[in-house]
Amino acid sequence: MATLRFSQVDVFSSHGLLGNPLAVVHDADDLTDDDLAAFARWTNLSETTFLLRPTDPAADYRVRIFTTGGELPFAGHPTLGSAHAWLDAGGEPLHTDKIVQECGVGLVTVRRGERLSFAAPPLLRSGPVEPGYAAQILEALGLEDDQVLGMAWVDNGPGWVGIELATAQEVLAVEPRLHLSAHLKVGLVGRWLQPEQTGKDVEVRAFYGDGTAFEEDPVTGSLNAGIAQWLIGEGRLPARYVAGQGARRHRDGRVHVESRDAQVWVGGDVVTTVAGTVRIG
Known part of the structure; x- marks a missing residue:
């Protein structure tokens, strides 16, 4: 020993x-x-x-x-x-x-x-999510199509799918249907409307399952990296921002994201x- x-x-x-x-x-x-x-x-x-x-x-x-x-x-x-x-x-x-x-x-x-x-390492998988899998994800998270601003693979190893919602409040309100979620690895992101009051530009949540159990991760670097590569790359998030994560897990994580010279840093x-x-x- x-x-x-x-x-x-x-x-x-x-x-x-x-x-x-x-x-x-x-x-x-x-x-x-x-x-x-x-x-x-x-x-x-x-x-x-x-x-x-x-x-x-x-x-x-x-x-x-x-x-x-x-x-x-x-x-x-x-x-x-x-x-x-x-x-x-x-x-x-x-x-x-x-x-x-x-x-x-x-x-x-x-x-x-x-x-x-x-x-942030290069994404192993990016681009649109297959319609059948996208529908499964939305059903498991209790989301409607019109709530989703965008969805994409943001997989840099763990297998993440990213979903953009309109506001941080919508992200925090999501209640996954656990019996439908055991195989998912999905992250949500939405903007804070008054970031000067919260100290956060966006709120992120990460859900993952291994086939038998489903958990919400307190704060997730890999997911934040993938979301940044996706949404900064599409011009939907600024080159520098702070993401909050963990509020629904009684945490107060802060992820500092910066894109410089075509490289995302988390x-x-x-x-x-x-x-x-x-x-x-």
């Missing part, structure tokens, strides 16, 4: 307990795939990550990202949380202004500045809430 450094961090929150928690196991190279999956099930968080030595010389570290149901090639809040935990543990990046993470989709750049931000504050060791294996 191995005793390894462990961190639990809160991502997309500057105060802690208001964002999306992430469990991070350091120096996990000697753990088996079964060990990784079992520990991720045990934490019972939306994601748990394991930091390993990189296999690409251009990377600072390698990360494997697990949900309670399996491994993901990429996810946003685990990227920022893992980078924060790696730095907090004394990691020294090859470059002073950025960290390069190796994960299932390849190399992901994490920019250092006022807050960490990752370069940033957020991260704080460490738990630090110690774990025994695995």
Whole structure:
């Protein structure tokens, strides 16, 4: 049984307990795939990550990202949380202004500045959603066609579909029909009409299922990245904005999005809430 450094961090929150928690196991190279999956099930968080030595010389570290149901090639809040935990543990990046993470989709750049931000990876799937699947999604979310301003694939690994509604209030009012939703991975976005009062330009919600259960994610980097690539690309959102997420989960996440030189960056504050060791294996 191995005793390894462990961190639990809160991502997309500057105060802690208001964002999306992430469990991070350091120096996990000697753990088996079964060990990784079992520990991720045990934490019972939306994601748990394991930091390993990189296999690409251009990377600072390698990360494997697990949900309670399996491994993901990429996810946003685990990227920022893992980078924060790696730095907090004394990691020294090859470059002073950025960290390069190796994960299932390849190399992901994490920019250092006022807050960490990752370069959104290219979409694996984009464009219109098939009519039959679109109808299934709307039925599961209790939405009518005339409420939807747009719908598109925004899949950068997890399999997201994005839906744009007219207002943040409409996004917050959605009540999924759980018995119809078990296989969906869908995100909603709508504008705040008075962003100067809320500190948020848009509100986002993320729903995902693994075939047996259906959950609402507190704050979701990968979905926000895909939505930004879609809606900034179509000129329907500005090149810089703040997305709020998590209100229906009693959270207050803030996702800072910026498009610069044809690259979308997704940033957020991260704080460490738990630090110690774990025994695995």
